[in-house]
Amino acid sequence: MDVQQHSVSPRDDFYRTYSAAQVDAIVDSLVQRGEFPYELTYLGDGSEMWREAETPSDAEHSPMLSDFDTLLTSHAARLLAVAPSASPVRIVDLGPGTTRPVRGLIRHLLDESRLAGYRAIDISAQILELARQNLGNDFPGHAGRFELCRGDFTGPDLARVLAAEGDGADTVRFVVLAGGTLYNFADPARVLRHVCHSLRDDDALLLTLRIDTGVDRPPFMDQISVGGPYKPQQLAGLDLLAVDRSWYVTETGFDRDRSDVFVRVRFLEPVTVTFAVGDDQRAVAFEPGDTVLVWRYLYHDAAAVADQLGRCGLRVRLFEHGQDKQVVLVAATPAR
Known part of the structure; x- marks a missing residue:
């Protein structure tokens, strides 16, 4: 059975969200580290997660x-x-x-x-x-x-x-x-x-x-959890790249070499993303089994x-x- 090759370009709002230098940095990070820089997900749509989390600060309406x-x-x-x-x-x-x-x-x-x-x-x-x-x-x-x-x-x-x-x-x-x-x-x-x-x-x-206190560790500290847990913001970068969520699965786990808790995506289908970087184009290709880190936290x-x-x-x-x-x-x- 042939696996469909997906060729996509980032959405228009990707280029409205990021400067040319940031686009270049994202491409470099994907190529060199297999990672979408998490600090850049606080721009554009990713910032809405913070707005939705904020509520009035009076005692009657505040969350715990x-x-x-x-x-x-x-x-x-x-x-x-x-x-x-x-x-x-x-x-x-x-x-x-x-x-x-x-x-x-x-x-x-x-x-x-x-x-x-x-x-x-x-x-x-x-x-x-x-x-x-x-x-x-x-x-x-x-x-x-x-x-x-x-x-x-x-x-x-x-x-x-x-x-x-x-x-x-x-x-x-x-x-x-x-x-x-x-x-x-x-x-x-x-x-x-x-x-x-x-x-x-x-x-x-x-x-x-x-x-890390050594107690109450989540189960993915010992075994990768497929399908979550993750926050929507962690996938916001790939969404801007027009990478459909059905083309990959999410994995949450722990990298013992780096002491990082991480969320990454593992591709199920081949995907090529072509970026416009200044007057040039740069393509990043992912094969089934390739991963992209979308969030890390030093533990x-x-x-x-x-x-x-x-x-x-x-x-x-x-x-x-x-x-x-x-x-x-x-x-x-x-x-x-």
């Missing part, structure tokens, strides 16, 4: 908040102890999402008259608009304190957002990577080294992460998290577990 949402708030006083006494604090939010994790910390800093300002950076205009709306709803009258910048914090844009006009020499920056944002990247250590290099001695990096235990931060030039100052012990808040400062 997760540890990712509450850890920065519940330890706000201890985080301030990491900064020099009475120093104003500027929050620099890298990949703000809904901003839910940082809003309690913002409120605490306002109450203590310590907030120098809040600045967020993201490659997604849609995410930044969601952040603007949520901050406006929760902090009416403080719009002048919030700046939203479109850019890539893994590159030179980070220095731009850290250099806030009007900050005094005593202003401390709390640089936030909340909700596991750090582990969206194929090389989290490179991102950590880049952030550390950009910090002043009194600045602090604040992370919220899900870690370290507490000791490995601390070791990674140390190797990237950071010293752990605070390490606190959430209620279920699997989500942690880590505050680290440059170890120079």
Whole structure:
């Protein structure tokens, strides 16, 4: 029985969503690593997942908040102890999402008259608009304190957002990577080294992460689960490539060599995707059995998290577990 060869081109909204450089990066990642860069799924349709998840923040309508949402708030006083006494604090939010994790910390800093300002950076205009709306709803009258910048914090844009006009020499920056944002990247250590290099001695990096506690591990830690679990956003990139979901199956598992939980697709039928890259065309072909990684999450235990931060030039100052012990808040400062 002949297997049908599928030849497709990305949808028109693929090219509206991504810049020429991002298209080139996606093709390189598919060819070199067999991976659709997950951090790029927060643009376009992928950002709608975040909007749908956001609800009014009043007590009557709020859902039960997760540890990712509450850890920065519940330890706000201890985080301030990491900064020099009475120093104003500027929050620099890298990949703000809904901003839910940082809003309690913002409120605490306002109450203590310590907030120098809040600045967020993201490659997604849609995410930044969601952040603007949520901050406006929760902090009416403080719009002048919030700046939203479109850019890539893994590159030179980070220095731009850290250099806030009007900050005094005593202003401390709390640089936030909340909700596991750090582990969206194929090389989290490179991102950590880049952030550390950009910090002043009194600045602090604040992370919220899900870690491996050795208990309550999902079954796919030992055997690949075919068909899920996965989130629709994780397939958004392939949807934009016009790759039909009937042409592959999803697999969720654990890569012991990398300590990554992953979601990937395994092709059932041959597919060729032809990209327009500038004036050129580039084709990426997949045969039955080929896989494309669509999501990864580094699954370290507490000791490995601390070791990674140390190797990237950071010293752990605070390490606190959430209620279920699997989500942690880590505050680290440059170890120079």
